[in-house]
Amino acid sequence: xxxxxxxxxALEGVRRFGVTSIFFVRLLxxxxxxxxxxxxxxAQIFNAGGRSLIIIMLSGLFTGMVLGLLGQSVLERFGAExxxxxxxxxALLKELGPVLTALLFAGRAGTALTSEIGLMRATDQxxxxxxxxxxxxxxxxxPRFLGGIIAMPLLAAIFDVIGLYGAQLIGVQLLGVDRxxxxxxxxxxxxxxxxxxxxxKSLVFGVxxxxxxxxxxxxxxxxxxxxxLATTRTVVAASVxxxxxxxxxxxxxx
Amino acid sequence: MSGSGTEAPRMSGSEIQDAPSAPADDVVIDVRxxxxxxxxxxxxxxxxxxVRRGLITAVMGPxxxxxxxxxxxxxxxxxADRGQVLVFGRDIATLSGSEIYAAxxxxxxxxxxxxxxxxxxxFDNVAFPVREHTDLPESVxxxxxxxxxxxxxxxGAADLMPAELSGGMARRVALARxxxxxxxxxxxDEPFVGLDPISLGxxxxxxxxxxxxxxxTSVVVSHxxxxxxxxxxxxxxxxxGCVVASGTPRELxxxxxxxVHQFMTGSAEGPVKFHYPAPDYASQLLGExxx
Numbered sequence: 001x002x003x004x005x006x007x008x009x010a011l012e013g014v015r016r017f018g019v020t021s022i023f024f025v026r027l028l029x030x031x032x033x034x035x036x037x038x039x040x041x042x043a044q045i046f047n048a049g050g051r052s053l054i055i056i057m058l059s060g061l062f063t064g065m066v067l068g069l070l071g072q073s074v075l076e077r078f079g080a081e082x083x084x085x086x087x088x089x090x091a092l093l094k095e096l097g098p099v100l101t102a103l104l105f106a107g108r109a110g111t112a113l114t115s116e117i118g119l120m121r122a123t124d125q126x127x128x129x130x131x132x133x134x135x136x137x138x139x140x141x142x143p144r145f146l147g148g149i150i151a152m153p154l155l156a157a158i159f160d161v162i163g164l165y166g167a168q169l170i171g172v173q174l175l176g177v178d179r180x181x182x183x184x185x186x187x188x189x190x191x192x193x194x195x196x197x198x199x200x201k202s203l204v205f206g207v208x209x210x211x212x213x214x215x216x217x218x219x220x221x222x223x224x225x226x227x228x229l230a231t232t233r234t235v236v237a238a239s240v241x242x243x244x245x246x247x248x249x250x251x252x253x254x
Numbered sequence: 255m256s257g258s259g260t261e262a263p264r265m266s267g268s269e270i271q272d273a274p275s276a277p278a279d280d281v282v283i284d285v286r287x288x289x290x291x292x293x294x295x296x297x298x299x300x301x302x303x304x305v306r307r308g309l310i311t312a313v314m315g316p317x318x319x320x321x322x323x324x325x326x327x328x329x330x331x332x333x334a335d336r337g338q339v340l341v342f343g344r345d346i347a348t349l350s351g352s353e354i355y356a357a358x359x360x361x362x363x364x365x366x367x368x369x370x371x372x373x374x375x376x377f378d379n380v381a382f383p384v385r386e387h388t389d390l391p392e393s394v395x396x397x398x399x400x401x402x403x404x405x406x407x408x409x410g411a412a413d414l415m416p417a418e419l420s421g422g423m424a425r426r427v428a429l430a431r432x433x434x435x436x437x438x439x440x441x442x443d444e445p446f447v448g449l450d451p452i453s454l455g456x457x458x459x460x461x462x463x464x465x466x467x468x469x470x471t472s473v474v475v476s477h478x479x480x481x482x483x484x485x486x487x488x489x490x491x492x493x494x495g496c497v498v499a500s501g502t503p504r505e506l507x508x509x510x511x512x513x514v515h516q517f518m519t520g521s522a523e524g525p526v527k528f529h530y531p532a533p534d535y536a537s538q539l540l541g542e543x544x545x
Contacts, residue, residue, distance in 0.1 A: 128369035133355040
C-alpha cells in the first residue's frame with residue numbers, strides 16, 4: 001500500500017470519527033425531546049429487543065451448554081467440578097453475556113436499524129419530516145438509539161439466565177455434578193459487583209452498537225449500494241468496537 | 255446545463271418576459287440573484303424568481319437544472335452561496351432553526367415519490383403533522399384527516415399501508431398530508447412523473463382546486479410542459495443556472511427564443527445540449543477499430 005493510499009485511508013478514518021462524534025452530540029441533544037414520546041421508545045425496545053429475543057435465547061442456551069460441558073471436563077481433572085456453577089455464572093455475567101449479546105445485537109438489530117434509517121433517507125422520508133417541521137433526529141434517530149440502550153442490558157440478562165440453565169442442564173442433569181453444590185457455590189462466590197460489571201458493560205455496548213447503527217443509517221448514501229455498505233459497516237465497526245471496549249472495561253475493573 | 259458545467263446562452267432582455275409587477279406584500283417567495291454550487295459545480299448562477307400570493311407558479315427546465323434544489327433552498331434545507339431567498343418576507347438563511355421550522359409549518363410539499371412514512375397507515379401518515387404540531391383530540395383529527403382524504407378521493411384507503419398503494423395513490427395521499435395543516439404555500443416536486451392519464455388528470459385538477467378553492471399559493475416544479483400550461487398562471491424556464499424566460503405558459507409557447515422553443519417543442523437540437531460532452535463520434539469509433 002502506497003503512502004498516499006495509507007494517508008487517504010487515515011484521513012477517511014479521522015473524518016468518519018469526527019462525523020460520528022458530531023452525530024453523537026446531536027443525538028444526545030435530541031434524546032431530551034424524544035423522551036416526551038415514550039410510545040416511540042417502547043416501540044423501538046420491541047423492535048430492537050423483542051425481535052432479537054429468540055436468537056439471544058438460543059445462543060444463550062447453547063453457550064451455557066458448552067460451558068457446562070467444557071467446564072465439567074476441565075474442572076474434573078483438578079477435582080473441582082463442584083465449582084462449575086461459579087465458573088458458568090462468572091463467565092456469563094462478566095464476559096460472555098454482555099459481549100455475545102452485543103455481537104448478536106449488532107448482527108440482528110443493528111443491521112435492521114441501519115437499513116431501515118438508510119431506506120428512509122433514500123425514499124425522502126427524513127426530508128419529508130424536515131419539511132413538515134418535525135426533527136428526524138428526535139423522531140427517528142433518538143428513539144431508536146434509546147431503545148437499543150435499554151434493550152441491550154435486558155437481552156444480556158436473559159442471555160445470562162438461559163445460559164445458566166444450559167450449563168446446569170449439561171453439568172448437573174447430564175454429567176452428574178451435584179445440583180446443591182452447583183447452585184450454592186455460585187451463590188457464595190458471585191457478588192453484586194459481578195452483576196453490576198455485566199450491566200455496565202452491556203449498557204456501554206448498547207450505546208456503542210446503537211450509535212453506530214443509527215449513525216451509519218443516517219449518513220448512508222441514498223442508494224441501494226449505499227445502504228448495503230452502511231449495513232456492512234455497522235456489523236464490522238460495532239463488533240470490533242464491542243471487543244475493544246470489552247477489553248478497556250475489563251482492564252478498568254481489575 | 256449547469257450539470258455539465260456548460261452554461262446555456264442567456265436570452266437578450268427583449269426575449270425575456272418580465273413577470274407582472276406586484277406589490278411587495280403580495281410576494282410570498284422571492285429568490286434574488288441566487289448562486290449555488292455543489293462540489294464546485296454551479297447549479298445556480300444568478301437565479302431570480304418571484305412567487306406571488308394566490309397564483310400557480312410553474313418552474314420548468316430540463317432534468318438537472320436544479321429544480322429540486324430550488325425547492326430545498328426555499329424550504330431552508332440548503333442555503334445559497336450568494337444572493338437571498340426571501341420566504342414570507344424574511345431571508346431564510348438568516349433565520350434560526352426554530353424560525354425555519356415555523357416557516358415550514360406555513361408550507362406544504364409534495365415529493366416526487368410521495369415520501370410517505372412506510373411503517374404507518376395512510377390515515378396515520380395524513381394525521382402525522384397534525385399530531386406533531388397540535389394538541390387536537392383524536393376525534394377532531396379523525397374528522398380532519400378523513401376530510402382531506404375525501405378531497406383526494408382516498409377516504410376508503412385510510413387503513414391501507416403505503417406499500418399497498420399505487421404510485422398515483424401514494425402521491426394523492428402525500429397531497430392530503432401536505433394540505434392537512436392548511437398551508438399558505440404548496441410546493442410540488444415533479445408531481446406528474448410516472449402517472450397514468452387518469453391519475454395525472456386527477457392531480458392536475460387537485461392542484462388547480464387547491465389553488466382556487468383554498469387560495470393556496472402553489473409552486474410546481476416540473477418538466478411536463480403541456481400539463482403545466484393548463485394550470486400555471488406564471489412560468490419560469492430555467493437553463494444554465496438562471497431563468498432564461500418567464501411569462502404565462504401561452505407567452506412561453508409562442509416565444510421565438512431558441513432555448514424556449516427547443517424546450518417547449520422537445521427538440522434534441524438547440525442551445526440545450528442533449529448529448530453529454532464527448533470526443534468526436536466517428537473518430538472514437540474508428541480509433542477503437544484500429545486498436
